Amino acid sequence: MRAAGEQTVQPCPQCGVEIRADRRFTVWCAACDWNVDPQGADEEKGGLGRLRRRLAQRHGERLVTELSTGDERHWNGRTAAGMLAYAIALTVHAVTAALAGGGIWFLVGGWGGIGMVPGLLLLALAWTLRPRLNRLPGHARVLARDDAPELYALIDEVAALPGTRSVDIVVVDAQANASVTHLGLRRRMLTLGLPLWEVLTPQQRIALLGHELGHFTHGDTRHGMVVGTAYRSLTTWHYYLSPIQEPTLVEALVNLLYVVPRALIGGLVLLLDLLTSSSARRSEYLADAAAARAGSTEAAVGLMDRLHVTESVETTLYREANGRRMRGSGRTTSADAEGLWEALTRHMDSVPESEVERQRRAGARRGHSVDATHPPTHLRRRLLLDSPPLPASVKADAERARRIAAELSGPRAEVARELVRDGIDA
Template sequence: MRAVEEQVVQPCPQCGVEIRGDRRFTVWCAACDWNVDPQGPVEEKQGRLERRRRTMARQYGERLLEDLAVEAERPERERPRQSAAGVLAYAIALLVHGVTLALLVGGLWLLIDGWGGFGMVPGLFLLGLAVTLRPRLNRLPSGAHVVSRSAAPELYALVDEVAAALGTRSVDVIVLDAQSNASVTHLGVRRRVLTLGLPLWEVLSPQERIALLGHELGHFTHRDTRHGMVVGTAYSSLTTWRYYLSPITNPTVPEYFVNLFYLLPRWLITGVVLLLDLLTTRASQRSEYLADTAAAQVASTEAAVGTMDRLLVLESIDTTLYREVNARRLRGSRRLTAEDAEGLWEALAAHLRSVPESEHERRRRVSARRGHSVDATHPPTHLRRALLLRLPPLPAAVHADSERTARLAAELAQPRAAVALELVREGVDPY
């Protein structure tokens, strides 16, 4: 009865074609695109640098789509060599780290030379600055929900199988968190870590989860200079520099002159960041596209495309999660317990399953209009989806049958409950 009540049937105000829709979502016309994007382009809250990065992502994404559509169809693909842009990016990154080293050496010299006197003050200052700018290797955040191999052998076996199908080494650590995302990175120098965001994992079908794993592990098989150790840590140092040199808001008269003094070095640092972006964007975009083809290779083209459709409704996932979490907080006990968090993931998955195909199609068209992307480093999602559909359809190399799915669910029951309780206790930021 409820499904009937949610149905909307009306003529299109623009072209007169009959529209059938769901009143829970935007009612629009597939024939003429009336009301396909009622909000219009959303004004980005990011600064100029972030907007510039998104613009570059769109430009390179469009150029690479055609190149990779032809290249990926070749039976044998060569591993991409380091380009001149990549070599220059490494050189700039080493220069950034060289500045940090110079601060360290200079601080030690001033500290030793001025020992016991005022000369120690600038030495200590330079040493403190060098410490904050030092290259940092990744570490697991405190409170991370680490899933050990002994506690989740089926999950690790699945990841191992996906890695073997892609010809790469598997991960050493798997972490679950409450973000609508997934990622891979290195811990220290060699250990690999896979982070799975449960809000995204829970709304994917079993085969789409394999596509997600294929995409993430696919990053290990392709060069991505921007996220490598040398260039990646240089970005972190430059971000710290930009933070130190950021202008003081509502400045007093003395602070106004401080802002002026910071202006030139801030422009210089921003220029270096933009230059690194220019040099690494193509390689980073290429890595994302090829990771998508890896997802299709292990899970099938259908599953990889389905995962893209889920990425287009990330906003709906976050909105639903916010609503469900706050409903549980309001009706829960004063001291929230595991019982108050029960059913959170099931409710989230049920909502996403109820999203009609018309809403998915609307999101795809809006994505093409706005150039939607997961973040500033990813190609636009509709272009990633378009590349998969242009290539010959691939069957799945790794399968998720009902028994495997059940074993995975049993293994993850405890960490799923722990992350759900954490969300309910801490709440969800709607922004």
């Protein structure tokens, strides 16, 4: 083998074709896929996670075909499975309401006597099982409209494309991700992870906003108010019925009594997951279409490619942030964190196309997705490329991009200091 700079040249040990590669990344053969996925697929933790992966891969091809036909029946989320999921969720909430009603009955009927004990217990149980709406986390780094009018104006413009309402709050964090959620009954929140935002082009950022805001138009039943809160209630039930570890004789009998109700709760969680899985994946495909309409098909596909290499984003941040922390004098200052985002962007821009292609092929083999609830990324990318290419409805403007960058300068510095101060888990 001979090497020059960052490049290596060697014959493929499997097919003999000459391989030219960047030695910073995995050396592989594009002709025969030798060493395309040296690590192999990671085993999903938990039976439910493994089941979700299998479902995503099994039904992914079928769903892509359905969506490609343009048949409106496949784009409508009001399916029999979705209605059944709502019915189950309402039943779960009805049980919680019955517990509350029983608690009040015992409390009133046995006021001042022993009957108050079961009444208080039932009310306490119903309180912990109540439907809980999302709240703004206390540690959230909120970017208000007055602090970032240009960013909010861009979000408003993207939201107007599908005719949905814009967000009320933007939160900035240190995750290589982005998401939207509801706060309370009406408020909407967009969370932007700076490690992802920083490595995207301006047009890809518009595609990202289009994707996230698209979830409000094509909602995922699983994360809706009715079904989502029922999931939380069932999870609480499952926790209460968890077997006692290292039990005494009496506790062993209690564990035995818990077996049937625990299996019933677990079965309901699994059933809800099965009923809503197709809706969740369809929501992702439709959000991808919204990304293409907002930022262009090219930008949406580029966003997909960035999602394939988020592991490289995290690895680079780990190396850069922890390196700066080790070189620091103890208390993290702005100087210690300076240049973190620039170093991350330089690295991501230097990733060769061969490495991106390797990640695509490895991802297709593994059924790679952002998480177990998302459809495989290679299928999402294929659906975008097989659809008629769309131009950008919202175009990146250099001056607007500069103003948005200025609005994010404060949070950028704060998150960089946080990453350097606290370090990053490898």
